[in-house]
Amino acid sequence: xxxxxxxxVGGGLHGCSAALxxxxxxxxxxxxxxxxxxxxxxxxxxxxxxxxxxxLAEVPLSVQGMPYWHRIRELxxxxxxxTACGHVKVAESAQxxxxxxxxARTVRGLGFDHEEVIDAAEVRRLVPALAPHCVGAMVxxxxxxxxxxxxxxxxxxxxREAGAAIxxxxxxxxxxRQAGSWLVIGTRGRYRAPVVVNAxxxxxxxxxxxxxxxxxxRTRASxxxxxERMPPFVLPVIGAVGRALSFKQSPSGTVIIGGGQQGxxxxxxxxxxxxxxxxxxxxxxxxxxxxxxxxxxxxxxxCGIEAEMPDRLPVIDFSPGAPGFIHVFGFSGHGFxxxxxxxxxxxxxxxxxxxxxxxxSFAARRFAVAEAA
Amino acid sequence: xxxxxxPGHAHPPAGRSARAVSTPFDFVVIGGxxxxxxxxVQARQLGLTVTLIDEQPEPGGQIxxxxxxxxxxxxxxALGEEYRHGLALARAFRDCxxxxxxxxxxxxxxxxxxxxxxxGTASRLIEGHRVLVAVGAIERPVxxxxxxxxxVMTVGAAQILHKSIGLLPDAGVWIAGSGxxxxxxxxxIVAAGGRVAGILDTARASIPGTALAHLGGVLRGWxxxxxxxxxxxxxxxxxxxxxxxxxxxxxxxxxxxxxxxxRVGSQWNEAPASGLLLHEGVxxxxxxxxxxxxxxxxxxxxxxxxxxxxAFGATDVEAIIVAGDCGGxxxxRxxxxxxxxxxxxxxxxxxxxxxxDRDRRAExxxxxxxxxxxxxxxxxALYSPAPELLAPSDDVVACRxxxxxxxxxxxxxxxxxxGPNQVKSFTRCGMGPCQGRMCGPTVTGVIAAALGVLPQEVxxxxxxPPLKPLRxxxxxxxxxxxxxx
Numbered sequence: 001x002x003x004x005x006x007x008x009v010g011g012g013l014h015g016c017s018a019a020l021x022x023x024x025x026x027x028x029x030x031x032x033x034x035x036x037x038x039x040x041x042x043x044x045x046x047x048x049x050x051x052x053x054x055x056l057a058e059v060p061l062s063v064q065g066m067p068y069w070h071r072i073r074e075l076x077x078x079x080x081x082x083t084a085c086g087h088v089k090v091a092e093s094a095q096x097x098x099x100x101x102x103x104a105r106t107v108r109g110l111g112f113d114h115e116e117v118i119d120a121a122e123v124r125r126l127v128p129a130l131a132p133h134c135v136g137a138m139v140x141x142x143x144x145x146x147x148x149x150x151x152x153x154x155x156x157x158x159x160r161e162a163g164a165a166i167x168x169x170x171x172x173x174x175x176x177r178q179a180g181s182w183l184v185i186g187t188r189g190r191y192r193a194p195v196v197v198n199a200x201x202x203x204x205x206x207x208x209x210x211x212x213x214x215x216x217x218r219t220r221a222s223x224x225x226x227x228e229r230m231p232p233f234v235l236p237v238i239g240a241v242g243r244a245l246s247f248k249q250s251p252s253g254t255v256i257i258g259g260g261q262q263g264x265x266x267x268x269x270x271x272x273x274x275x276x277x278x279x280x281x282x283x284x285x286x287x288x289x290x291x292x293x294x295x296x297x298x299x300x301x302x303c304g305i306e307a308e309m310p311d312r313l314p315v316i317d318f319s320p321g322a323p324g325f326i327h328v329f330g331f332s333g334h335g336f337x338x339x340x341x342x343x344x345x346x347x348x349x350x351x352x353x354x355x356x357x358x359x360x361s362f363a364a365r366r367f368a369v370a371e372a373a
Numbered sequence: 374x375x376x377x378x379x380p381g382h383a384h385p386p387a388g389r390s391a392r393a394v395s396t397p398f399d400f401v402v403i404g405g406x407x408x409x410x411x412x413x414v415q416a417r418q419l420g421l422t423v424t425l426i427d428e429q430p431e432p433g434g435q436i437x438x439x440x441x442x443x444x445x446x447x448x449x450x451a452l453g454e455e456y457r458h459g460l461a462l463a464r465a466f467r468d469c470x471x472x473x474x475x476x477x478x479x480x481x482x483x484x485x486x487x488x489x490x491x492x493g494t495a496s497r498l499i500e501g502h503r504v505l506v507a508v509g510a511i512e513r514p515v516x517x518x519x520x521x522x523x524x525v526m527t528v529g530a531a532q533i534l535h536k537s538i539g540l541l542p543d544a545g546v547w548i549a550g551s552g553x554x555x556x557x558x559x560x561x562i563v564a565a566g567g568r569v570a571g572i573l574d575t576a577r578a579s580i581p582g583t584a585l586a587h588l589g590g591v592l593r594g595w596x597x598x599x600x601x602x603x604x605x606x607x608x609x610x611x612x613x614x615x616x617x618x619x620x621x622x623x624x625x626x627x628x629x630x631x632x633x634x635x636r637v638g639s640q641w642n643e644a645p646a647s648g649l650l651l652h653e654g655v656x657x658x659x660x661x662x663x664x665x666x667x668x669x670x671x672x673x674x675x676x677x678x679x680x681x682x683x684a685f686g687a688t689d690v691e692a693i694i695v696a697g698d699c700g701g702x703x704x705x706r707x708x709x710x711x712x713x714x715x716x717x718x719x720x721x722x723x724x725x726x727x728x729x730d731r732d733r734r735a736e737x738x739x740x741x742x743x744x745x746x747x748x749x750x751x752x753x754a755l756y757s758p759a760p761e762l763l764a765p766s767d768d769v770v771a772c773r774x775x776x777x778x779x780x781x782x783x784x785x786x787x788x789x790x791x792g793p794n795q796v797k798s799f800t801r802c803g804m805g806p807c808q809g810r811m812c813g814p815t816v817t818g819v820i821a822a823a824l825g826v827l828p829q830e831v832x833x834x835x836x837x838p839p840l841k842p843l844r845x846x847x848x849x850x851x852x853x854x855x856x857x858x
Binding site for chain 2: 168295
């Protein structure tokens with residue numbers, strides 16, 4: 001039996017970030033990770049660090065989370081491959097451009113000015129390789145991208161340095177309430193703490209069910225393509241109003257194409273299967289915006305699996321019924337940028353029982369309420 | 374996951390691309406070598422509808438590469454009687470009534486029997502009730518110091534250049550390695566009027582006891598031994614230098630190969646070299662079966678992974694069958710037998726013949742197989758790769774795509790990476806265009822040696838689509854078709 005102040009289940013970015021913040025506050029924390037740190041979506045996502053185009057409910061937290069990225073080395077001792085290369089969301093018609101302008105007005109109305117609408121000439125200047133039919137874009141100039149595996153690893157390593165224990169190869173098989181505390185039963189050991197953090201990603205629903213929380217959720221298997229190395233031709237991360245696309249060239253020259261086309265997830269086998277018919281849509285979207293990509297050779301495709309909520313917003317909250325049980329999951333395909341700040345929010349909840357960070361929209365009870373209505 | 378459809382059910386589920394509306398084939402064969410060709414012919418004889426997909430423009434695979442063209446151009450005789458055996462097989466295939474997709478690359482195979490292939494312009498979907506994976510062998514990677522220098526290539530690559538465009542090495546080229554192919558290729562060059570500087574034979578100097586245990590097999594396989602002795606005689610007549618007992622080989626040079634160095638006992642020797650051809654035997658090409666998630670086992674004799682399969686090549690994935698060297702190294706004649714058995718197994722599984730009929734027809738094939746297989750144990754023991762090939766020293770490059778050394782892999786292991794996929798994430802080893810084909814065995818070997826466990830426990834890289842690099846436009850074409858439908 002090992003005692004701790006908090007047990008974090010899941011060694012992805014959110015689990016490691018929460019563990020780091022707890023350890024920095026002097027708390028004894030144990031992370032239980034079934035495979036290895038960064039094994040699933042945290043380690044193999046597209047690495048976009050984006051405020052642009054976020055759900056309005058996520059904008060405040062996302063904006064407050066951005067400075068962590070710009071000072072990521074101070075936090076974890078590694079630059080995580082982060083570059084503030086900017087994000088560009090392309091409009092391919094006057095109508096799409098109008099959509100962007102309307103969106104920018106809405107966001108400004110909430111008091112945020114990070115999103116900027118630019119004309120065709122400025123798009124051309126920022127992204128000379130873009131297909132000539134594009135009429136404008138929205139940009140966030142100091143959004144960026146990072147290496148997801150390196151980032152998750154850096155958070156894990158820094159958490160260990162700060163005193164957290166990360167048990168890799170340790171799967172949780174049971175959780176029991178005992179004398180005002182949680183007994184977490186793993187395949188290799190038993191752990192006790194007053195606080196448990198559910199950062200189990202795609203498997204978070206199963207973990208939640210162990211303490212009686214049932215969430216309406218499904219599993220995403222967002223696919224990605226990586227090409228051979230190409231000479232540098234695009235700096236920012238590119239998206240599009242009318243296409244499911246995320247497009248970026250890595251520092252090594254490979255091009256990474258994502259955007260949310262779905263493969264098939266298998267939670268029991270702990271793996272995703274690429275669906276090449278859907279993958280072809282991503283390829284088509286990339287080729288439409290960057291005609292030169294038609295001849296680029298695909299080296300590999302893959303998918304990362306994670307949880308998706310009905311409103312595509314995460315759950316960052318105490319369990320409605322299980323005391324001291326904190327959920328941080330359901331990022332629905334865009335949780336990477338929120339990783340650093342969510343660690344702070346979770347540590348606040350765990351140590352103070354509340355947080356000043358804007359997480360009200362991510363309440364666990366919103367689903368229960370919706371079902372009762 | 375798409376469910377498997379019952380044989381004969383011709384209506385594809387919604388959401389398939391336009392081309393998929395065609396009726397699925399009973400039997401889709403990937404690979405046009407001896408296993409694939411023999412399987413296609415056998416399956417057609419049993420009344421199955423068959424499509425064969427092959428990356429080459431003509432039937433024959435690697436072993437009988439361009440056999441029809443060589444015959445037409447009068448070059449086949451020089452390539453030997455065994456090579457010409459492939460001609461009969463190619464002709465039988467041409468006449469058997471199978472659909473033949475030549476010059477097509479199968480880049481994705483699904484567990485439900487769907488195969489995506491491209492002709493280099495656009496991709497298409499071919500559906501099979503059973504899919505035979507007959508993609509042959511790959512040369513075992515030979516990670517020696519300097520192996521990535523320009524001027525160093527594999528014997529197999531040189532043989533492709535010879536068989537397909539008649540290119541011959543010059544007198545500055547050395548051959549280093551072991552296995553039947555090195556001698557065979559040297560003899561082939563000499564017969565065609567070419568030269569090599571010499572052969573550095575890395576086969577164990579004295580036949581180990583394990584090889585002697587297979588002598589009974591050798592006698593039954595005398596035809597193969599006679600072939601090997603014939604090669605040696607040819608090389609002696611041509612006065613080709615042959616150094617035996619070579620324990621280490623290194624390629625050296627600044628920006629390209631300039632010298633080859635080798636060690637016999639404690640003695641290092643050196644010679645100028647314009648080319649160095651390496652070969653340490655072949656291993657099953659498991660990319661397709663690994664990508665499919667089929668179960669694989671480590672073969673401690675052949676020192677490689679092979680897919681788990683029954684006597685008819687059926688794997689643990691219902692729709693997927695293997696035959697030929699990709700299921701375990703046996704050579705061309707063995708592959709041909711296994712191809713026929715695979716077709717019999719598929720026909721029975723699809724209810725076209727009874728299990729009794731299958732077994733009756735399989736009996737003579739099995740007997741033939743035993744004859745061809747007899748020498749295998751001897752060859753395997755004789756040509757067993759040296760341990761340093763499986764786990765080379767720290768400064769040797771393991772992954773040439775990403776320039777990762779064996780030392781980097783060991784460092785990742787010491788940091789807690791216990792498997793190939795974690796090492797890949799740490800080091801980028803295996804992330805390049807070859808998808809770990811070249812470095813996969815080395816990565817597994819280095820990790821296993823570092824941890825002191827068997828390769829079976831270490832496992833392999835996960836293989837992700839596409840099986841071969843595919844142009845984005847070729848993939849996008851799949852979606853274009855769907856929109857047009």
